[in-house]
Amino acid sequence: MKRSGISRTTTVALIAGAALAAGVVYATAIAPELEPRRFGTVVDGQIYRSGRTTPGGLARVVERYGIRTIVDFGAAPRGSPEDLREQRTAEALGVERHRFFLEGDGRGDPNAYVEALRIMTDRSKQPVLVHCAAGTERTGCAIILYRTLFEGQGFERAMREAERFDHDPADNPHVKGMIESWSAQIAEAVRTGRRIPYVAPAGANHSLDR
Secondary structure: OOOOOOOHHHHHHHHHHHHHHHHHHHHHHHHHHHOOOOOEEEEOOOEEEEOOOOHHHHHHHHHHHOOOEEEEOOOOOOOOHHHHHHHHHHHHHOOEEEEEEOOOOOOOOHHHHHHHHHHHOOOOOOOEEEEOOOOOOHHHHHHHHHHHHHOOOOHHHHHHHHHHOOOOOOOOOHHHHHHHHHHHHHHHHHHHOOOOOOOOOOOOOOEEEO
16 A cells, blocks of 8 residues: 655655754854854953844843953944944943954054953953954954963964964965064054054055044
8 A cells, every 4th residue: 555645754854954944044043143153252251252243142242241341343334234233232231332443354453453452451341342243353363462462372372263263364364464564563552552653555444443
């Protein structure tokens, strides 16, 4: 007698497909509301890192980790709806927000990193959340600078941490170039409070906007 209905193989395939679809929905729609992508602890209770998040995700992180200050390396274009939304969210949460607009590959005005490091290491502003769009390049560069200049870590070890957060040195050599070109001057500027002489290339879309 011929059986009617869906075969066992088809049923398993349908279930697997539904599970995959649910996973995609969670990863793209639900998870960002719960926690920013590539969220990580740099120093527990003091410095955290991530990519761009939603108002709901930011609210959860602020509540869970007691975030007092946000360092945003230009996750959204200046004045865009996303940028204004994060500003309004930060204000509603009572969180101080500092914006530094750099190129997506980590290049730009080294004074942005100087100011960010001052904020990150200011105990009155901690805990600090440092983020950009993906949480890999600009954020990664800032954390490498923090690890090497303030914790005394070797560059290679700090770079391996950046790679764990999906920075690819082969795909983007500019993070390493930024460190090699500017870290000594950044360290001096942080120590002395002086500004690094810098002229932005024509057409560059980066600046300090605190």
